Amino acid sequence: MPVTPDQQAEIDALRASPRQTLRAVSDGAEKHLYTAHPVLDHGFVRLIDYMGDDAAICQAARVSYGKGTKSVQNDEGLIRYLMRHWHSTPFEMCEIKLHVKLPVFVARQWIRHRTANVNEYSARYSILDREFYMPDPSQLAAQSTINNQGRGASLTPDESARVLDILKGDAAQTYDHYAEMIAEEGPDGTPKQGLARELARMNLPANIYTQWYWKVDLHNLFHFLRLRADAHAQYEIRVYADVICNIVADWVPAAYGAFADYRLGGAVLSAKGLACLQRMLKGEEVTQETSGMSKGEWREFQGVLA
Amino acid sequence: MPVTPDQQAEIDALRASPRQTLRAVSDGAEKHLYTAHPVLDHGFVRLIDYMGDDAAICQAARVSYGKGTKSVQNDEGLIRYLMRHWHSTPFEMCEIKLHVKLPVFVARQWIRHRTANVNEYSARYSILDREFYMPDPSQLAAQSTINNQGRGASLTPDESARVLDILKGDAAQTYDHYAEMIAEEGPDGTPKQGLARELARMNLPANIYTQWYWKVDLHNLFHFLRLRADAHAQYEIRVYADVICNIVADWVPAAYGAFADYRLGGAVLSAKGLACLQRMLKGEEVTQETSGMSKGEWREFQGVLA
Amino acid sequence: MPVTPDQQAEIDALRASPRQTLRAVSDGAEKHLYTAHPVLDHGFVRLIDYMGDDAAICQAARVSYGKGTKSVQNDEGLIRYLMRHWHSTPFEMCEIKLHVKLPVFVARQWIRHRTANVNEYSARYSILDREFYMPDPSQLAAQSTINNQGRGASLTPDESARVLDILKGDAAQTYDHYAEMIAEEGPDGTPKQGLARELARMNLPANIYTQWYWKVDLHNLFHFLRLRADAHAQYEIRVYADVICNIVADWVPAAYGAFADYRLGGAVLSAKGLACLQRMLKGEEVTQETSGMSKGEWREFQGVLA
Amino acid sequence: MPVTPDQQAEIDALRASPRQTLRAVSDGAEKHLYTAHPVLDHGFVRLIDYMGDDAAICQAARVSYGKGTKSVQNDEGLIRYLMRHWHSTPFEMCEIKLHVKLPVFVARQWIRHRTANVNEYSARYSILDREFYMPDPSQLAAQSTINNQGRGASLTPDESARVLDILKGDAAQTYDHYAEMIAEEGPDGTPKQGLARELARMNLPANIYTQWYWKVDLHNLFHFLRLRADAHAQYEIRVYADVICNIVADWVPAAYGAFADYRLGGAVLSAKGLACLQRMLKGEEVTQETSGMSKGEWREFQGVLA
Structure with missing residues (x-):
């Protein structure tokens, strides 16, 4: 369960109190705000904030005084033109902020996209929760024999079961040890020193969940999505990219449409x-x-x- | 006059139609939205959009599910702690978008701050307006004899007058020539070829006004302001920085207060x-x-x- | 003449004194070092330094202890694979530093590529030289009627001559005025205040030459070259990109070959x-x-x- | 042992074959090239390449045709001036490339410095070595009671011993399981599917070693060092920063001296x-x-x- 009842109550409270603003508003984005879209077994993606909409892309491209919109049709044509001709700066004028909960090994891939702002939950300061990614058996596959860095055939049920036993057992044991090391009293209640959290975390495997706030402009987000929503991306990051694609399609439908046509669905020929x-x-x-x-x-x- | 009546009407229209949003709203920022704050003789700074507020800085620093706010006092303490200890990422979680009209030689200094998004009015595509920065006589000063890249004593009234004559005369003449080169008919109305705009612009001096949309996160904006609102910055960019300081102080008062104490008003000792x-x-x-x-x-x- | 005899003597002195290094050396790059490749009427591109070679790309891609090279053929295959699959980080492991002299209006386009390091000649501190770009008559063209931001048909000889007269006259006059304003004595030799350079420069048009040191990694350089060596780029920046293409082809021939096949000569289909x-x-x-x-x-x- | 005999032989071979170059050469940097400086129990820092030296900083600051050096004393004064007045671009004209072997939890802190180029060893493609960071008992400390994200008093010998037992046991077990999951034959030699490496890695804890090529300019490296060579940084990253400080002090002694005076040894007052x-x-x-x-x-x- 990605979100606890307490957290859901906080989300509901935020969604219950709209306020007035003079800024550009995207109805498609508003409906996603704060809602936790579940990903994998304990992860989620939540839209926390956004800046701009399709019209804001055109407004910046035209350096307008007012809304910059002539007509929806006209705007869509301009957006397609900008995308086709690699005009990246107008798309940078939109920004999105997400709250993401994800396994550490996925976070390590994700962070390689450097043109973004990140605030990660600190395991120096706080105690990590006992939540580990356990793949669905359908996702357990052998090393690919064609692509040196991907997956090939599914594992047999026996091998799948053995893998899951290992992953579950090691997760439970390493977390128990983590909790024991940082505990400030022993099993019998006698006080003891707790190992510093910045040290104890080193015992936790890469399928433990972490979470962060991630903020990025639309141009760089499209770059992320093109690489990570691609069939060659690792499944565990691709499912996050797919959820974000859905949010973006609602937030800036014309820009997403151009992206889908020219990037996601397009191809580069040498x-x-x-x-x-x-x-x-x-x-x-x-x-x-x-x-x-x-x-x-x-x-x-x-x-x-x- | 930085803004024409038509432009003012567009601004007024935008300010007249608030909409509902679930996002973080800063009342201090809302009151600035779209309004053109005049700078120099024809320039301005307009707040076009913003993302986040003081609470959003704390929310990201705490990687919270909800608002992340405990109390205003508590938040202010956290923000001061973050600023003092160079925790830059929570400040990156706020973003601002400005529409700025400024002389080209100021734009050339400004653009050296690379961690920002920019969309400039294109002089390849469009025709620049006949607007040039003419310094107030009080700003005309001699080369500094102490600081090799600053201003020293004021010019005498005679020398000031001579400088302004030159600047006005050359601005008028180069613009007339620019207009003549791109014109598609001659002075007598006969059709002629107009020189490509991407070429004709090369005749225009650096005090002509340009404009752009500029978007930046709060951490990088503070860095810009520390350097450009400083007494050693060139006057013509400092006046823009001063106006932006006022907007930011209204938008995120706690963060701006910490910035004013630890950066603007502070000092580095070796x-x-x-x-x-x-x-x-x-x-x-x-x-x-x-x-x-x-x-x-x-x-x-x-x-x-x- | 882009380089004075004194400057040429400095260049010759630098080229006369090789030293020993243990770093990766590219013979193709060494032959370009310091030499000024002329561009336009007064501009140039000079290779000042470089880091890495084709093998260094493979070394980083393989995270090797040694050279990382298996064989030249094997390396070329890996480089083509990396380029085809958008693996950008190995190309970022090569770096180049150029000294470029260019008209200000070209510099203003160039600087929009933000992922690079720049040190520009300071007109706050120093006096600019009397050097202006004057287009070759063959380059004087009308605004395109198809592409709103390009050139179309060539100007007639009469119109060309008129344009060049204007450009030359205004360049001479504005520079004379610039020199007069900053001068610390009048025409008759009596001392006078010189206007601060940071102000006087505002009278200079955009075809005056500036210069800078520009440093960039190979991945971002390829991005620059794809956009600026393209047929749609403005001629005056394209000629710089073409010269840089030649330097890069000698420096990292395998990487340049892959770039030419997959990017410069390739196409994106929607x-x-x-x-x-x-x-x-x-x-x-x-x-x-x-x-x-x-x-x-x-x-x-x-x-x-x- | 951070480097195997085979790797040492590769290093020795690289150090045995100097070549000629016309580029700026730093003798202080040359002596470090390729050598593995040991850090922690299995880690190291190796200088792979560098661009520029103290003189190159001045050359760029002056936008010189030649070496840009006037005299060593004069250069040092300029470098101190640039550092004191936050002129960052000349320092960006130097670049360094390091090969670093480090525990994953240190790598996760390190990567938050985004303005750098990174190529990490791929655990999707390759098999990680059985090497884990085991803290020296002197480094095992309790959570600080003053600073919420640091270490306080040392653990008692008994508690230290218990922590090390846990860390060693879990490292051995999780690696055994990792090896078993990816193995393509069972313990009795019968063929079996090996789990895809991109999945199996999720079982490995954060004290396993990884390695990467890391390339950064001197300005951004100084920023990294100021934060990570600081007394408040976690010990396990500080020891890497300390080793890099020594390399930089030999590479660009004047710049490092200014950095030590104005940043490392200085302080910011509010x-x-x-x-x-x-x-x-x-x-x-x-x-x-x-x-x-x-x-x-x-x-x-x-x-x-x-």
Whole structure:
């Protein structure tokens, strides 16, 4: 359960008290505010704040005095033009702030996107909760034999069961030890020193959950989503990216539409790929041997055209 | 006049239609929204949007589920602690978007602060207005003889008048030529080619006004303000920084208070300076010769203690 | 003439004294060091320093103890793989430092690439030289009627001559006035106050030359080059990008090769474009009307396939 | 043992083959190149590459054609001036690349410094080594009762021994399980599926060692060092910062000297602190009650003056 009843009560209280503002308001974003979208077994994504909407992208692109909107249709055309021609600065004029609860190994991938602001729950200062990511058996797979950094065939039920036994057992034991080390009294209630939290945390495995506030502009968020909502991304981060895609689609529908068309659903062709394509459109049969591409490139090129 | 009646009407329209939101609202910021604060002779600063408030800084620092506020007093103490100990990430959780009209030579200084988002009015696409910064005679000063990159004594009235004549004359002439080059008809109305705008703009001097949307998080804004609201900053950028200080003080009063105490009004002492201070507090007379400092350092050290 | 005899003597002296190092050395980069490659009428690009080479990209990608090189062929394959799959961090492990002399209006475009380090010649502190960009008549063109921010047909010889007369006259006059304002004696030799340089510079037009040291990592440099060596970039910045492309091709030939294939010579297709392509490859006739694209998109799509 | 004999042989080979370069060379840095400076029980810091030296800082600050050096003394004065007046861009003109081996929980603190380039060893692609940080008993301490995120009194020998038993036992067990999960044959040699590495890694605790290439400019490195070589930083990252300080002191001695004086050894006083100081220098007795400071601030203020 990602959110406790107390936390849900806090969320409900926040959602119950709208206030007035003169700022740009996105109705699509408002409906998500504070709500915890569950991800994995204990994680979530919560929209905490946002700045701007589709019109704000156009307003900045036009450096307008007023709203900058001419018409919704006109705005959508401008947004598609900006996306197609790599004009990134107008998209930077929108900003989003999320509260995310996620396993540490996912957080370690996520943080490699540096152009964002992050405030993580401090395990020097606070005690981490006993919550660990346990994969659904359907997600337990062998090392891929094609892609050196991905997953291949599913594990057999026996092997899945063995893996889950290990993960559960080690999580329970390492957390028990963590709690014992920081405890300020022994099992019999006698006072003892508690190991400093900044040290004790080192015993906790990477599937323990952490949480952070993460704030990013729309351009850099799109970059994150293109890489992490991609089929090659690790499943455990992709599910977060998918949830964020849904929030963004409601927040800035025109910008998300352009992103989906030109980035998520689009493809980059190399000069070699374009040359092959031009030959193919003239009716020529092109093979890997005559393409000038390596086997890997050719396989990916075929994937794009399929 | 920084804002035309048409622009003022657009501003008034925006200020007339509040909407409901569930986001954090800062009443201090709301009252500034869209209003053009005049700066220099034709410039302005307008608050276009903001994200977060004092409570949002604490909310992120505590990675809270709810508002994160315990009490205003408690929050202020936390904010002062964060500022004093260089915890920058909670301040990054607030964001501000400004529309600024400013002379090009000021824009060139401003843009050196890279951790911000900018959308500038495009002189490749659009025609610049005939608006040039003309310094007030009180601001016309000679090169400083102490500080190699500042101003010293005021110019005599004669010299001031000569400088203003030059600036006005050259502004008028270069703009006339700019307009002539891009014009698509000659003075007699016959059609002619207009020089591409991306070329014609090269004839315009650095005191012409440009404008941009500028978006920045509060931590980086404080860094900008510390350098640009400083007495050593060039007057023409300092007046912008001063106006922004006033907006920020209304938007996030506790954070601004901590900034004013620890950064704007504070001072950095070197190891040498601290050693001198410790001797002075013991009653020792310390001079530049016995301080281990250069003359420049000593003069600045004296300034801090005065 | 971009470089004076004195400056050339300094360059020659630097090139005459090699030293020993244990660092990665790129012979292709060494031959460029310090040499001023002329650009436009008074500008240049000079390679001042570099860090890393093709092998250093692989070394970082493999987090190796030693050189990280297996074989040149193997390295090239890895580099192409990294480029194709948007692995940007290994390319960030190479760094380049350039000394660039360029017109101010070009510098204003250039600086919008924020992920770089810049030290510009200070016109608060120093006096700018009397050097202005005067376009070659072949570069004087009218505003484009298709692309709202580009150039179209060349100007007629008469109009070209008129434009050059204006640019030359205004450059001479504004510089004369600049020199007069900062002068510390009058034309007759009597002492006078010189206007502070930070003020006087405002009279100088945007075609005056400035210079800076610019340092950037290879990933961000590729991003700069993709946008600025592109046919849609303004000619006056494109010629700088072209010169830098040549330096980079000598410095890191494998990385540059991958960049040229996947980025410079490649193309991005949208989801709509891919769908059209798949229909076309099956022999279907697709027109703009049946493509789902706007006219602008369709024209660009046709350009990619041509 | 941080480096194996094979790795040492690779290091020795790299150090045996100097090459010629025309770039700026720092003899102080050359002597560190590739050498592994041991940190903690299995970690190290290795200098892989550097760009620039003290003279390069001045060269950029002066935007020089040649070396930019006037004299060593003159350069040192300029560097101190730049540091004192927060001119950060000349320091950004130097760059350093390190290979660091460090526990994961230290890496998680380190990565929060975002203005740097990082390539980490991939546990999706590769198998992590069986190496865990085990604190020296002298470093095992209780949670601080003053500072909520630090260490206080040392643990008793009994409690230390218990903590080390736990850490060693859990490290051994979780690694055994990690190895078992990814193994492609069972204990009896029969083939089995190996769990994907990207999943298996989640069982490993935060004291396992990872490694990365880390590249940063000198300005941002100074910022890192000021925070992480500070007495309030966690011991396990401070020891890395201390080793890097030594390398930097040899690489750019003048810049490091200025940094040590103005940042590491200096202090920031608030406006309130300055006001107290001025009263104290006039002979007034100032107490916390009359200082206007909170207890925490006053304690820190006393620490600065002691």
